[in-house]
Amino acid sequence: MSNPISRRKFIGNISALGLASTLPFMSTFSFASDLSSPSNIVNVGIIGVGSRGKVLLLNIQKIQGIKIIAVCDNYDTNYKRAISLTRNTAKAYTDHRKLLENKDLDAVIIATPLHEHAHITIDALNSGLHVFCEKSMAKTAEDCNAMVSAALRNNKILQIGHQRLFDPMYHKAIEMIQNKQLGSLTQIRAFWHRNRDWRKPVPSPELERKINWRLYEEYSLGLMTELASHHLQVANWVYGAAPISVAGFGSINYWKDGRELFDNVNLVYKYPNGNHLVYDSLISNKHYGMEVQVMGDKGTLEMEKGNYFLEHPPAAPGILQLVNDIEKGIFETVPIGGASWVPETANKVKPTKYHQTQKGLPEPTELQFHSFANHIRENKIDEENLKHGYNSSICAIMGHKAMLENKVIEIPDNLRM
Amino acid sequence: MDVFCDTFYAMGTRLSLVIPQINKLYCENVSQEIKAEILRIENKLSFFNPNSDVSLINRDAVHHELKIDKETCSLIAKSLEHHQLTGGAFDICKAALKHGLPNSSNNGCESIVLDTKASTICLKSDHLKIDLGGIGKGYALERAKKILLQANVDNALVSFGESSILALGNQPGGNCWKVGLRSKKNTEKFVHKFNLYNSSISISGDWHFHDNLGVASNTHIVDPLSNKLLSKNKLIAVHCESPLEAEILSTALYTKSDEEITSIVQQLKGIKCISHSLQKEREVLTDYQAVNKVQF
Numbered sequence: 219m220s221n222p223i224s225r226r227k228f229i230g231n232i233s234a235l236g237l238a239s240t241l242p243f244m245s246t247f248s249f250a251s252d253l254s255s256p257s258n259i260v261n262v263g264i265i266g267v268g269s270r271g272k273v274l275l276l277n278i279q280k281i282q283g284i285k286i287i288a289v290c291d292n293y294d295t296n297y298k299r300a301i302s303l304t305r306n307t308a309k310a311y312t313d314h315r316k317l318l319e320n321k322d323l324d325a326v327i328i329a330t331p332l333h334e335h336a337h338i339t340i341d342a343l344n345s346g347l348h349v350f351c352e353k354s355m356a357k358t359a360e361d362c363n364a365m366v367s368a369a370l371r372n373n374k375i376l377q378i379g380h381q382r383l384f385d386p387m388y389h390k391a392i393e394m395i396q397n398k399q400l401g402s403l404t405q406i407r408a409f410w411h412r413n414r415d416w417r418k419p420v421p422s423p424e425l426e427r428k429i430n431w432r433l434y435e436e437y438s439l440g441l442m443t444e445l446a447s448h449h450l451q452v453a454n455w456v457y458g459a460a461p462i463s464v465a466g467f468g469s470i471n472y473w474k475d476g477r478e479l480f481d482n483v484n485l486v487y488k489y490p491n492g493n494h495l496v497y498d499s500l501i502s503n504k505h506y507g508m509e510v511q512v513m514g515d516k517g518t519l520e521m522e523k524g525n526y527f528l529e530h531p532p533a534a535p536g537i538l539q540l541v542n543d544i545e546k547g548i549f550e551t552v553p554i555g556g557a558s559w560v561p562e563t564a565n566k567v568k569p570t571k572y573h574q575t576q577k578g579l580p581e582p583t584e585l586q587f588h589s590f591a592n593h594i595r596e597n598k599i600d601e602e603n604l605k606h607g608y609n610s611s612i613c614a615i616m617g618h619k620a621m622l623e624n625k626v627i628e629i630p631d632n633l634r635m
Numbered sequence: 636m637d638v639f640c641d642t643f644y645a646m647g648t649r650l651s652l653v654i655p656q657i658n659k660l661y662c663e664n665v666s667q668e669i670k671a672e673i674l675r676i677e678n679k680l681s682f683f684n685p686n687s688d689v690s691l692i693n694r695d696a697v698h699h700e701l702k703i704d705k706e707t708c709s710l711i712a713k714s715l716e717h718h719q720l721t722g723g724a725f726d727i728c729k730a731a732l733k734h735g736l737p738n739s740s741n742n743g744c745e746s747i748v749l750d751t752k753a754s755t756i757c758l759k760s761d762h763l764k765i766d767l768g769g770i771g772k773g774y775a776l777e778r779a780k781k782i783l784l785q786a787n788v789d790n791a792l793v794s795f796g797e798s799s800i801l802a803l804g805n806q807p808g809g810n811c812w813k814v815g816l817r818s819k820k821n822t823e824k825f826v827h828k829f830n831l832y833n834s835s836i837s838i839s840g841d842w843h844f845h846d847n848l849g850v851a852s853n854t855h856i857v858d859p860l861s862n863k864l865l866s867k868n869k870l871i872a873v874h875c876e877s878p879l880e881a882e883i884l885s886t887a888l889y890t891k892s893d894e895e896i897t898s899i900v901q902q903l904k905g906i907k908c909i910s911h912s913l914q915k916e917r918e919v920l921t922d923y924q925a926v927n928k929v930q931f
C-alpha cells in the first residue's frame with residue numbers, strides 16, 4: 219500500500235455498525251468492497267506466532283485489505299507452523315531485525331512474550347513501520363515510556379492489543395455509565411479466576427523458560443500483565459482516569475512448582491476522586507470465573523456478562539398506591555396487571571442482558587485490525603488507544619511493585635497519559 | 636404508618652415486596668434473603684442459562700436416565716401431577732415449544748419418565764425439552780412465603796410481575812388485602828375484586844399493562860393440542876391458598892374451554908377461577924364457581 223487517493227472511500231461510519239462512538243479511534247471503519255485494490259492493501263508482518271500470534275493471524279486472514287507478507291518466530295515448531303498457516307505465501311524469518319528490512323511492509327504485529335515487546339516495537343517504529351503490539355506494553359515503566367517516545371518521534375501508529383476497546387458490549391456499558399444510568403460511581407470489583415497451573419507442555423526441559431515465560435520474573439509480571447491488564451484497562455475507561463495509588467498482596471500459595479510469579483493476587487487501586495478498583499486473580503479456583511462489577515448508587519453493571527441491575531427498580535403504579543394507602547391508613551383495592559409485566563424497551567431497565575450481539579459484526583479481536591488498517595490508510599495517529607495501552611500497563615507494573623515491596627505505591631503524574 | 640417496599644428484577648419481570656409496620660432495616664434483610672433465594676431458583680430453572688438444571692436435563696436426559704436433585708425432581712413431579720389433573724393442559728414439554736423448537740414431535744409430558752425415589756429423569760423422545768417457566772414464579776412465591784413466615788412477618792403483599800400475588804395476613808387498614816383486575820378498556824375501573832387473606836392469585840393471558848397504563852399484548856402460552864401459541868384475548872385469574880397451585884392452574888386453564896374449566900374447578904377444592912375476556916369489543920367476566928357471566 220502506498221497510494222492514499224482512494225482512502226476516503228473506506229471511511230465507514232461507525233454508527234452504521236451500531237457501535238457507540240464513545241472513543242474517537244472507533245470512528246474509522248470500513249467494510250467497503252474496493253479494499254481489494256492493490257494500492258489499498260496494508261502489508262503486515264507478524265512477529266511471534268505462538269498461541270496468541272496464531273489467533274491474530276487467523277483473524278487477520280479474514281480481513282480484506284490486510285495481507286500478511288511476513289512471519290517471524292524464533293522457535294522452530296511455531297516458525298514452521300506460521301509458514302503452513304500462511305500456506306507459504308509469507309516470507310518467513312527467525313530474526314525480527316531481518317523481517318524489518320523487508321521494504322514491502324507497512325506494519326508489524328507483535329505477539330512475542332512480554333519481555334520481547336519493547337525492543338522489537340522500538341526497532342519496528344524506528345524502521346518506519348506502524349506497530350500493533352499485544353498487551354501489556356512492557357515489563358517496566360521505562361520500557362513503556364521508550365515505546366511511546368519511539369511512536370511519537372517516528373510519527374507512527376502504536377496500537378496495543380486491548381480488544382475490549384472494540385467490543386460493542388463494552389461500548390454500550392460505557393455509554394450507560396456516561397448517561398449516569400448507574401448514578402455516581404464509587405467502586406469497581408474485578409476478578410479473573412482460573413483453576414489450572416497455567417503451564418504449557420514443554421517438549422524438552424531446556425525449553426521450560428522459553429515456553430512457560432509467564433511464570434518467571436525475567437520475562438513477565440505474571441497474572442498482572444497477562445490477565446489483569448485487560449480489566450485495568452476497562453477500569454480506567456470506566457472512571458475516565460488512571461489511578462493515583464495502589465496497594466496489594468501477592469503470594470505463591472498453591473502452585474509451588476518452581477515458578478517465580480504470584481499465583482494469587484489482591485490489589486486496591488485508588489483513583490483521583492476517591493473511586494476504587496478492587497482487583498483479584500488466582501489460578502486455584504474457577505468458581506467465580508471473571509467479571510468486572512461496576513457499582514454506582516443507582517445501579518450495577520456486570521461488564522463481562524452484559525448484565526445491568528438497578529438498585530431500586532420502579533414499582534408498579536398499583537404498588538406505589540398501596541404504599542401510599544398504608545401510610546395514610548386507607549384500605550383500598552390495589553389494581554393488578556394482566557399477564558406478567560415485562561420491561562418496555564430493551565434499553566430501559568432490563569434485569570439481565572442489556573446488549574445483544576449484532577449479526578454480521580466481526581469479533582472484537584478481528585475488529586481491532588480493521589481499525590488498525592484504516593488508521594494506517596488514513597495515516598492517522600490516534601493517541602486514545604495508546605493511552606489505554608500505556609495506562610493499563612503502568613497499572614499492572616505498579617500493582618506488581620506494590621505487592622513485591624509490600625507498600626502503598628503512589629503513581630506519579632508523569633506515568634499517566 | 637410505616638411501610639417497607641422493595642422492588643427487584645427477577646425471572647424477566649419485577650418483584651415488589653410490601654411489608655407494613657415492621658422495622659425497615661429488618662425488612663431490608665428479609666428482602667435480601669428473598670431476592671437471593673429467587674435468583675437462585677431462577678438460575679436453577681432457567682431455560683436459557685446453560686448451567687441450569689433445566690438445560691442440563693434438556694441436554695443430557697434424552698434417552699438417558701439423569702440424576703437430578705430433590706428440589707428439581709419434586710417440581711417436575713408437581714408439574715406431571717398437574718398434567719394429569721388438568722387433562723393434559725399443563726405440559727412442561729409443550730411449554731418448551733414457545734422457544735421455536737422443531738415442532739415435529741407431538742410428544743408432551745407422557746414422554747417423561749420420572750423416578751421420584753431414585754430422583755432420576757429420562758426424556759423418552761428425540762428433541763424433547765422441558766421448560767419450567769409455568770411453575771417458576773409460583774415456586775418462587777412459595778419460597779418467599781416460607782422466608783417471610785420464618786422471619787415472623789405475618790402481614791405482607793408480594794407482587795411478582797403484578798400477575799402473581801402472594802398475600803400474607805391483612806393490610807393494616809382492613810381484614811385482608813384487596814386486589815382488583817383492571818378493566819382493559821377503562822383502566823380506572825375494576826372488572827373484579829378479590830379479597831386475599833393468606834392466599835394467592837395468579838393471572839395468565841394475553842395482555843399486561845405498562846406503568847403508564849398502556850396495554851401491551853403478551854402471548855406465551857402453548858396450546859398442547861395444536862402446539863401453537865394461543866391468543867384468545869383473555870385473562871384467567873386463579874385464586875387459592877398456594878401460589879404454586881395458582882400459577883400452574885392459571886396457565887393450564889387458559890388453554891381450556893369454559894365447560895372444561897368449570898369441570899376442573901369443581902373437581903379441585905378451594906379454588907376460585909375468573910376469566911376476563913374481550914368479545915366483540917365487550918368485556919366479559921366469567922366466574923366459574925357461580926357459573927355466571929357478567930358483561931360490561
Ligand SMILES: NC(=O)c1ccc[n+]([C@@H]2O[C@H](COP(=O)([O-])OP(=O)(O)OC[C@H]3O[C@@H](n4cnc5c(N)ncnc54)[C@H](O)[C@@H]3O)[C@@H](O)[C@H]2O)c1
Pocket residue numbers: 265266267268269270271290291292293296312313314329330331332334352353354379380381428429443444
Ligand atoms: N489480547 C489477548 O487477549 C491476549 C491473549 C493471550 C496472549 N496475549 C499476549 O500475546 C503475547 C504472546 O502470548 P502467547 O500466549 O502467544 O505466548 P506464546 O509463548 O504462545 O507465544 C510467543 C511466541 O513468540 C515467539 N518469540 C519469542 N521471542 C521472539 C522473538 N524475539 N522473535 C520472534 N518470535 C519470538 C515464541 O517463540 C512464541 O512462538 C503476550 O504478550 C500475551 O500477553 C494477549
